[in-house]
Amino acid sequence: MTQTPQHKTGKSKQKQKGFIAGSSVPEQKISMRIVEESGKPIQATFDRTKSSPFGLFSHDAAERLQRSGPNEVAHDKAPHALVQLALSFKNPFVIVLLILATISYVLDVHLAEPDDRSWTGVIILLSMVTISSLLRFFQEYRSNKATERLKSMVRTTATVLRRSNDAANPQRQEIPMRELVVGDVVSLQAGDMIPADIRLFSSRDLFISQAVLTGEALPVEKYDTLGAVAQKSADAAGDGQADLLDLSDICFMGTNVVSGTATAVVVATGANTYFGSLAKNVVSHKRIETSFDRGVSSVSWLLIRFMLVMVPIVFMINGVTKGDWMSALTFALAVAVGLTPEMLPMIVSANLAKGAMAMARRKVVVKRLNSVQNFGAMDVLCTDKTGTLTQDKIILERHLNIKGNKDESILQLAWLNSFHQSGQKNLMDIAIVSHADERGPAAKLLQYSKVDEMPFDFVRRRLSVIVEDQGGAQLMVSKGAVEEMLAVCSHTQEGDEIRPLDDVARTALLEKAREYNEEGYRVLIVATRQIDAAHAKPQYKTEDEVSLIVRGFLTFFDPPKDSAAPAIRALQEYGVAVKVLTGDNAIVTLKVCRDVGLDPGTPLSGQEIEAMSEQQLNEAVKYTTVFAKLTPLQKSRVVKALQANGHTVGFLGDGINDAPALRDADVGISVDSGADIAKETADIILLEKSLMVLEEGVVKGRETFGNILKYLNMTASSNFGNVFSVLVASAWLPWEPMLAVHLLIQNLIYDISQMMLPWDKMDEDFLKKPRKWDAGNIRRFMIWIGPTSSVFDITTYILMWTVFGAGAMYAADGGSAGQSIMNSGWFIEGLVSQTLVVHMLRTRKIPFIQSTAALPVLLSTTIAIGIGCYLPFSPLAASIGFVSLDKSYFLWLILTMVGYMILAQTVKTIYIRRYGQWF
Ligand SMILES: Nc1ncnc2c1ncn2[C@@H]1O[C@H](COP(=O)(O)OP(=O)(O)OP(=O)(O)O)[C@@H](O)[C@H]1O
Numbered sequence: 080m081t082q083t084p085q086h087k088t089g090k091s092k093q094k095q096k097g098f099i100a101g102s103s104v105p106e107q108k109i110s111m112r113i114v115e116e117s118g119k120p121i122q123a124t125f126d127r128t129k130s131s132p133f134g135l136f137s138h139d140a141a142e143r144l145q146r147s148g149p150n151e152v153a154h155d156k157a158p159h160a161l162v163q164l165a166l167s168f169k170n171p172f173v174i175v176l177l178i179l180a181t182i183s184y185v186l187d188v189h190l191a192e193p194d195d196r197s198w199t200g201v202i203i204l205l206s207m208v209t210i211s212s213l214l215r216f217f218q219e220y221r222s223n224k225a226t227e228r229l230k231s232m233v234r235t236t237a238t239v240l241r242r243s244n245d246a247a248n249p250q251r252q253e254i255p256m257r258e259l260v261v262g263d264v265v266s267l268q269a270g271d272m273i274p275a276d277i278r279l280f281s282s283r284d285l286f287i288s289q290a291v292l293t294g295e296a297l298p299v300e301k302y303d304t305l306g307a308v309a310q311k312s313a314d315a316a317g318d319g320q321a322d323l324l325d326l327s328d329i330c331f332m333g334t335n336v337v338s339g340t341a342t343a344v345v346v347a348t349g350a351n352t353y354f355g356s357l358a359k360n361v362v363s364h365k366r367i368e369t370s371f372d373r374g375v376s377s378v379s380w381l382l383i384r385f386m387l388v389m390v391p392i393v394f395m396i397n398g399v400t401k402g403d404w405m406s407a408l409t410f411a412l413a414v415a416v417g418l419t420p421e422m423l424p425m426i427v428s429a430n431l432a433k434g435a436m437a438m439a440r441r442k443v444v445v446k447r448l449n450s451v452q453n454f455g456a457m458d459v460l461c462t463d464k465t466g467t468l469t470q471d472k473i474i475l476e477r478h479l480n481i482k483g484n485k486d487e488s489i490l491q492l493a494w495l496n497s498f499h500q501s502g503q504k505n506l507m508d509i510a511i512v513s514h515a516d517e518r519g520p521a522a523k524l525l526q527y528s529k530v531d532e533m534p535f536d537f538v539r540r541r542l543s544v545i546v547e548d549q550g551g552a553q554l555m556v557s558k559g560a561v562e563e564m565l566a567v568c569s570h571t572q573e574g575d576e577i578r579p580l581d582d583v584a585r586t587a588l589l590e591k592a593r594e595y596n597e598e599g600y601r602v603l604i605v606a607t608r609q610i611d612a613a614h615a616k617p618q619y620k621t622e623d624e625v626s627l628i629v630r631g632f633l634t635f636f637d638p639p640k641d642s643a644a645p646a647i648r649a650l651q652e653y654g655v656a657v658k659v660l661t662g663d664n665a666i667v668t669l670k671v672c673r674d675v676g677l678d679p680g681t682p683l684s685g686q687e688i689e690a691m692s693e694q695q696l697n698e699a700v701k702y703t704t705v706f707a708k709l710t711p712l713q714k715s716r717v718v719k720a721l722q723a724n725g726h727t728v729g730f731l732g733d734g735i736n737d738a739p740a741l742r743d744a745d746v747g748i749s750v751d752s753g754a755d756i757a758k759e760t761a762d763i764i765l766l767e768k769s770l771m772v773l774e775e776g777v778v779k780g781r782e783t784f785g786n787i788l789k790y791l792n793m794t795a796s797s798n799f800g801n802v803f804s805v806l807v808a809s810a811w812l813p814w815e816p817m818l819a820v821h822l823l824i825q826n827l828i829y830d831i832s833q834m835m836l837p838w839d840k841m842d843e844d845f846l847k848k849p850r851k852w853d854a855g856n857i858r859r860f861m862i863w864i865g866p867t868s869s870v871f872d873i874t875t876y877i878l879m880w881t882v883f884g885a886g887a888m889y890a891a892d893g894g895s896a897g898q899s900i901m902n903s904g905w906f907i908e909g910l911v912s913q914t915l916v917v918h919m920l921r922t923r924k925i926p927f928i929q930s931t932a933a934l935p936v937l938l939s940t941t942i943a944i945g946i947g948c949y950l951p952f953s954p955l956a957a958s959i960g961f962v963s964l965d966k967s968y969f970l971w972l973i974l975t976m977v978g979y980m981i982l983a984q985t986v987k988t989i990y991i992r993r994y995g996q997w998f
Pocket residue numbers: 463464465466505507508535537540541542558559560561602603660661662663664709734736
């Protein structure tokens with residue numbers, strides 16, 4: 080499956096030209112080939128690709144596939160495991176740690192006297208790097224695997240013409256896109272992705288959206304005929320390279336058919352396509368930054384900046400007060416390590432990956448990991464109606480004449496239209512054909528042969544087919560949305576009686592349609608125009624859809640999915656507003672809304688939106704739930720208006736008309752039965768029909784986000800607290816308050832205690848509201864909560880200095896015995912309090928009593944505390960400058976911790992009362 084770069088719309092054309100011209104050599108070679116293909120007789124292309132309008136032989140195609148490899152773009156696949164492993168080491172914090180490890184090596188090993196050499200620092204730093212990177216790798220690897228597996232269940236196919244031997248007729252086949260080869264003849268219809276770079280040889284009203292390559296939202300028309308091309312390209316003459324995308328008889332892989340149909344021959348596949356060359360050279364890892372990415376990096380930089388300010392201060396104070404600049408440097412470096420949130424990348428990736436895997440178990444494909452979090456942040460979900468809220472099966476209920484009486488001829492006309500149209504296999508067309516098949520279409524209908532068609536598009540909202548009887552007379556049969564059909568009709572017909580379509584008749588028809596709509600039926604009007612042999616033409620244009628005669632109605636039963644009502648209710652409970660954005664009319668949409676328990680309010684129509692300025696629309700979307708008769712671009716305008724109001728917007732849709740909105744939404748969600756382009760643009764694909772999985776996605780997303788926020792708040796605040804304590808101690812104590820190695824060990828153990836955070840649960844009330852990234856809150860949190868723990872660091876200094884005699888020892892000999900006691904005491908206290916921070920801060924409730932962490936977190940924090948308390952008593956103690964403390968120390972420790980927890984809980988309560996949120 081191809082993954083397309085998602086450009087936002089509205090990029091200037093100029094910029095795009097530069098972007099294209101700036102790419103490297105092989106791409107230009109490819110571009111030139113396409114240019115050569117364009118504008119020449121089609122036979123030249125067939126000769127060069129050794130193909131013909133009848134397609135390739137199956138065995139030939141198989142050989143070509145062998146030789147050229149699958150039609151895939153390089154970045155479709157997750158990289159090799161080793162590359163993934165290498166990539167998981169690639170982040171600023173690992174680099175900081177590696178630099179510090181190098182410095183530690185130089186200071187402690189390289190420059191040190193043979194007797195003083197110590198590898199401890201280096202080993203600790205490398206362990207930190209390894210733990211965080213390996214964990215990250217394992218999580219991402221597993222989630223990539225799970226996603227790959229599911230991705231293979233999402234079908235993206237191309238329709239090709241192939242034959243088994245010379246004598247055999249060419250057969251239309253649906254093959255996986257990756258099996259396409261140069262020379263294949265493909266047919267295209269609305270909704271299809273262009274599966275490779277292709278040269279058109281026949282087309283009808285073909286409109287292509289090239290937004291993927293150009294960012295330009297408006298579709299462009301592409302032609303097959305040489306004449307039109309020659310003229311068009313003469314118009315566009317100029318800098319050949321940049322106008323590549325304007326070539327009218329070439330369509331590019333990754334773009335999609337908005338309307339019309341075409342047949343074409345494949346000129347280039349896979350990495351040789353224009354898109355493939357872009358993917359390799361420029362866009363492969365360039366993704367649009369979501370608010371989530373920006374949030375993570377802004378917090379990362381906040382912490383790094385903080386480190387850059389604090390570390391020199393610590394260095395100066397210790398250097399000046401203690402006079403040993405070398406040891407001050409080592410100490411400052413250890414503080415730098417302490418301030419590095421080295422587990423952040425691991426926590427972020429592991430959380431997202433874990434979320435994606437949980438969704439995979441529910442058959443939800445997460446194409447972009449970040450969208451897990453956006454799912455949780457989403458506070459408005461826009462959904463289209465047909466096929467999403469309603470079932471993906473529509474039933475033709477009645478076929479009626481203009482008076483509303485059952486009429487067999489209407490069914491026959493509808494059958495002619497639906498059977499002969501070659502556009503997208505629309506649900507309504509399927510319903511018509513299958514309904515007629517049940518009764519067997521009247522034999523005389525088979526005598527009609529198809530002449531031409533005007534494919535459906537989202538602005539005309541109608542579809543016309545021209546058929547010819549054996550006498551050469553032609554009949555145009557059109558069907559479409561009520562108002563759009565009446566706009567091109569001039570008469571009505573009942574039986575053999577034809578009357579002009581005056582205002583009275585028009586009102587009567589609209590009234591009837593309204594009646595059916597209110598009962599919940601979708602309504603199409605069927606109309607015809609007789610064209611006698613003298614005026615018959617081989618080809619028609621949409622301008623020929625005039626002076627039609629209204630023949631009657633088709634009504635369709637399009638019931639809501641069973642899961643729609645409970646899913647909407649659940650979403651609303653979770654604070655997600657649901658809005659319906661549909662191409663269908665308001666009346667039937669209101670009925671569906673009521674059926675699924677959505678209060679529709681006053682609907683807004685596409686026409687009204689068209690007349691609004693951006694500001695007016697931004698205002699209007701606040702109060703509107705139902706948007707009807709929207710074109711695809713209007714759907715995306717509504718999404719953007721909601722985003723402009725500060726909402727995180729999800730879009731759930733399945734059609735071509737949803738693609739722009741799916742791309743522009745913060746999280747685009749599609750279903751497996753959707754159009755290729757919808758699945759392509761979506762971030763998330765639901766493989767199962769039930770909508771209940773949406774609720775689960777929201778909860779998982781919020782859990783993921785909550786666990787990430789938790790880590791950030793804990794780390795930011797306890798690091799801040801630590802530095803605060805270190806500063807106080809450095810200024811006051813005669814020695815460094817801790818040896819550098821103690822700080823490092825403490826950090827490593829602390830990392831271990833947090834390692835299991837992605838497996839923690841979130842309080843139910845946190846999950847009930849949509850969450851947004853809020854860097855301001857993290858800063859506030861750091862300043863409020865950090866110093867709380869410092870209070871008890873300082874009481875511990877005093878305790879060790881007085882009760883445990885460090886001060887007396889210093890007074891006696893000024894030596895390091897007092898320092899060891901001080902260090903050991905503070906080491907344990909610091910570690911235990913930092914570990915308790917995990918429990919204190921993970922919830923706004925009272926820890927252990929009202930809310931307890933998940934088992935893995937309980938275990939990892941207990942182990943951390945255990946190791947920390949044991950170290951000064953272990954055989955290792957002497958070598959790292961610890962002494963065992965008097966047992967009474969632990970009594971004091973418990974008192975200190977109780978004091979700390981009471982203070983922390985109090986500050987927490989004040990904080991929540993003051994700011995209305997925890998994190
Ligand atoms: N194959 C078709 N033939 C004739 N008319 C059609 C056909 N498909 C759609 N229409 C008309 O065009 C209207 C708009 O269609 P569109 O695909 O934009 O939206 P939709 O499928 O009705 O709703 P949604 O946007 O919720 O999926 C339909 O309501 C219908 O009246």
